[in-house]
Amino acid sequence: MSKAAKRLRGSLPKIGIRPVIDGRMKGVRESLEDQTMGMAVNAAKFLTENLKHPNGMPVECVIADTTIGGVAEAAEAVEKFAREGVAVSLTVTPAWCYGTEVMDIDPLMPKAIWGFNGTERPGAVYLAAALAGYNQKGLPTFGIYGKDVQDSGDTTIPDDVKTKLLTFAKAGLAVAEMRGKSYLAMGGVSMGIAGSIVDQNFFQDYLGMRTETVDMSEFARRIEEEIYDKEEYELALKWVKANCEEGEDVNPPEIQSSRDQKDKDWETVVKMTLIARDLMIGNPKLTEIGYEEEAMGHNALVSGFQGQRQWTDHYPNGDFLEAILNSSFDWNGIREAFVVATENDSLNGVAMLFGHLLTDTAQIFSDVRTYWSPAAVKRVTNYDLGGKAANGIIHLINSGSTTLDGTGQQKLDGKSVMKPFWEITEEEVDACLKATHWCPAALEYFRGGGYSSQFLTQGEMPVTMSRVNIIKGLGPVLQIAEGYTVDLPQEVNNVLDRRTNPTWPTTWFAPIVNGKGPFRDVYSVMANWGANHGAISYGHIGDKLITLASMLRIPVNMHNVGEERIFRPSAWSAFGTDNPEGADYRACQTYGPIYGRR
Secondary structure (H helix, E strand, C coil): CCCCCCCCCCCCCEEEEEEECCCCCCCHHHHHHHHHHHHHHHHHHHHHHHCECCCCCECCEEECCCCECCHHHHHHHHHHHHHHCEEEEEEEECCCCCHHHCCCCCCCCCEEEEECCECCCCHHHHHHHHHHHHHHCCCCCEEECCCCCECCCCCCCCHHHHHHHHHHHHHHHHHHHHCCCEEEEECCCCCCCHHHCCCHHHHHHHHCCEEEEECCHHHHHHHHCCCCCHHHHHHHHHHHHHHCEECCCCCCHHHCCCHHHHHHHHHHHHHHHHHHHHHHHCCCHHHHCCCHHHHHCCCEEEEEECCCCCCCCCCCCCHHHHHHHCCCEECCEECCCCCEEECCCHHHHHHHHHHHHHHCCCCEEEEEEEEECHHHHHHHHCCCCCHHHCCCEEEEECCCCCCHHHHCCEEECCEEECCCHHHCCHHHHHHHHHCCEEEECCCCCCCCCCEEEECECCCCCEEEEEEEEEECCCEEEEEEEEEEECCCCHHHHHHHHCCCCCCCCEEEEEECCCCCHHHCCHHHHHHHCCCCEEEEEECCCHHHHHHHHHHHCCCEEECCCCHHHCCCCHHHHHHCCCCHHHHHHHHHHHHCCCCCCC
16 A cells, blocks of 8 residues: 655645735725635645645645735745745735735745736736846746636636646745755766766756765675664565566576576665665664664665676676666555666756656656667568657667556556556556566676566557756756657567667657657657666656756756747746747856856
């Protein structure tokens, strides 16, 4: 049974609702009090009913004690919000207000204004005046304004307003969730991969996060000194033997590990999983066995495991720990997925974190391995690609942290999906496990042995691939590609899969192409991808990623999201309206990272 739980230090961020009002007494203000406060109550009710934190706990909204008609009441709201742990600010009003007198001036708090579209009072006029004030003062703010005029007594929230409220709130909460948490590097740089050169300035300036590092010898120490919960270890090993079926051993018979060695590898990788989790979030059980320091953990919202090569040349690889931690279940039941990057690729880990915070679902980590054109597939397999795969496909495959949720065995109305953990059933967990085999590691890659998950993603799921890259002289940029997973006949998959490593999980990805720039065709998507890895999240969430990136001042250098879905602070239009991508770059450069020095 799934269970919501807060596993990191620090309080959960809340949304503050600021009902602002025309402060003129003796007639004007009194006539607006009920409508204005009612708008705040409706917004809070809508958000709390439709949002959860990724850990399954409800999102709380805090409403100012009174409507805000001037500076004094604005100050009172600031004090209440600080006391209550508010980290996201939503201002609402149906009427004209004194813009700069009632504004929220906290530079670190994501902020939006919902101006009611009615004719009786000029809520839209206030919205325009307020946004002008925020922009002039360098406080980027999102403007929310319904397309259709409503009557003054209409308390419903239009669908277009609902979409913007949810997009803003979820992205704002993601910003707040990251602040003060840690990225834990378990090891250092893997095989010269640039993303595993953990950039502490990026994490601090753009995400407000700490960076923590432990040497991989810490795993050896904790294994040898038995610094883990032995009772849980026995439970985990029993669960693994019952649910994790071994797959084929592709190694030549003369170098295959003995059965005894394979059993010992299972014991080691289970211990590694416990240790990695304990390093991230701590474990009070360790205090009971005399390890109080180790029991605290590193308060890590995301982590990465180096593995190759210093660890994997001697010890079993980290594929099992990455895959299980990134899944929405383990021997303790159904729970929130962790975010763990293969090869300590911190930049792909950040993209995975963005997806997790925005969707509440587990994330796929993959190599962006091979572009297969329709002609190449036909030549090799005599199979004609069709449907969503008609323009070609990209082979997403990696030995490590592809979540088992990515098997496509979770269902909604008969279709493959990836769900927040609180919606996953025990039957779906069993289906994910049954669809996965654990192949002994290919010893040419992993001399120390271990096990890699092997499955083929089933079903045409809408997904979004993203990636953060750091460019010298420019800083971080975000890439986004919406598309679909696609089904290939098993025999076709087998032919293509066995040209690389068949012991690893495969997802076939068809990005949506539009004939323009990097999305001219599927080949162009592959050619313009900025690194060897990608983070894949369930759903078409490119618009949500764009909103989040604007809050963090990270420009988006590649995406296939329609302009009508893009929602950024109103100030972005002042940097150019004909070329939104160029405007995004200029705005992000002007405002700079939200936690960096200005």
